[in-house]
Amino acid sequence: MKAQSTAEMVGSRPSSRISNASSTPETSQSPNPALELCGLSKSFTLGGGLFKRGRTLGAVNDVSLRIPRGQVMGLVGESGCGKSTLAKMLLGLTSPTEGDVLVDGEPLRGADQKALARHIQPIFQDPYSSLNPRKRIAQIVGLPLRVHGIGTAREQATRVAETLDVVGLPRRAAEQFPGQLSGGQRQRVAIARALIMRPDIVICDEPTSALDVSVQAQILNLLLDLKTEFGLTYLFISHDLAVVEHLVDRVAVMYLGRIVEEGSREQIFSAPRHPYTQALLDSALTPEPGLGVPDIGLGDAMPDPSNPPSGCAFHPRCPKAQAICQQTRPRLEEFRGGNARVACHLA
Numbered sequence: 001m002k003a004q005s006t007a008e009m010v011g012s013r014p015s016s017r018i019s020n021a022s023s024t025p026e027t028s029q030s031p032n033p034a035l036e037l038c039g040l041s042k043s044f045t046l047g048g049g050l051f052k053r054g055r056t057l058g059a060v061n062d063v064s065l066r067i068p069r070g071q072v073m074g075l076v077g078e079s080g081c082g083k084s085t086l087a088k089m090l091l092g093l094t095s096p097t098e099g100d101v102l103v104d105g106e107p108l109r110g111a112d113q114k115a116l117a118r119h120i121q122p123i124f125q126d127p128y129s130s131l132n133p134r135k136r137i138a139q140i141v142g143l144p145l146r147v148h149g150i151g152t153a154r155e156q157a158t159r160v161a162e163t164l165d166v167v168g169l170p171r172r173a174a175e176q177f178p179g180q181l182s183g184g185q186r187q188r189v190a191i192a193r194a195l196i197m198r199p200d201i202v203i204c205d206e207p208t209s210a211l212d213v214s215v216q217a218q219i220l221n222l223l224l225d226l227k228t229e230f231g232l233t234y235l236f237i238s239h240d241l242a243v244v245e246h247l248v249d250r251v252a253v254m255y256l257g258r259i260v261e262e263g264s265r266e267q268i269f270s271a272p273r274h275p276y277t278q279a280l281l282d283s284a285l286t287p288e289p290g291l292g293v294p295d296i297g298l299g300d301a302m303p304d305p306s307n308p309p310s311g312c313a314f315h316p317r318c319p320k321a322q323a324i325c326q327q328t329r330p331r332l333e334e335f336r337g338g339n340a341r342v343a344c345h346l347a
């Protein structure tokens with residue numbers, strides 16, 4: 001595998017196109033959003049056999065979102081609402097049943113996994129399980145460079161050291177093992193591993209929910225600093241609106257696989273229209289937000305996604321439900337001149 005030169009490697013970022021084995025010049029003025037989800041759906045078949053049809057579970061249903069370059073989109077909803085399945089589709093780890101993901105206008109479907117990894121990188125929830133305990137930090141952080149054949153061994157070591165600096169880890173951490181680091185330091189290692197390829201887009205899947213509250217703020221501030229420094233675009237997935245409040249430009253609220261409200265941070269936090277968003281906000285105002293899945297005060301647990309309620313899927317839990325809500329699913333309608341969307345008959 002041909003190694004890239006130092007000039008290509010240090011401080012450089014890949015082209016913004018994903019189908020780019022032969023690379024085109026980066027177009028920082030590209031009119032396309034960094035990431036666009038177009039009618040994305042993912043369903044699974046449960047059970048079934050030779051003489052029995054299985055049930056269909058619609059994990060993600062007709063999700064459309066646009067994330068402009070350099071912005072942070074928060075994706076919020078309870079555990080099991082489809083957020084992580086959505087993240088897997090964006091990372092190319094599972095294929096959509098319907099719809100497309102566009103990265104800078106280019107469809108992700110069929111894209112080369114290696115090329116994709118240079119544009120989109122994940123940061124997962126649990127730094128304890130996502131780092132190999134038998135590898136030194138330098139090996140963990142530098143692995144993507146080795147996989148992609150970028151730079152010489154010396155250049156790779158230089159990039160690892162620079163990236164550890166960027167995420168606020170001491171250089172001696174390079175020779176340590178994950179078990180020798182604190183939870184916050186391990187998450188910094190996971191962030192360094194995501195950034196070593198200088199991606200355009202980072203999918204942050206509950207990156208602070210396994211950390212102590214005091215460490216959460218440090219990691220969120222670090223993510224904000226890195227966004228500015230590297231011009232990153234984030235999709236920030238969380239069950240907790242309080243966590244995303246200071247980070248996001250826009251918020252999409254997901255319930256049972258569908259977006260039920262989407263808008264700017266100001267609109268979602270000051271004038272939410274969907275009763276589910278309002279319940280999530282109420283739960284975010286509890287004395288210790290961020291501690292596990294919040295009690296959103298809606299009584300019944302989230303319905304079984306393989307047997308969703310008729311009409312508006314939220315109606316069994318909605319304090320404002322009307323007769324129409326049991327029969328007709330509300331469409332995701334635009335308001336505020338197209339700058340926000342909500343799916344509720346009463347909104």
Ligand code: SF4
Pocket residue numbers: 274275276312313314315316318319320321322325330343344345346347
């Ligand atoms: Fe509640 Fe009806 Fe609105 Fe659904 S459509 S959120 S059940 S008021």
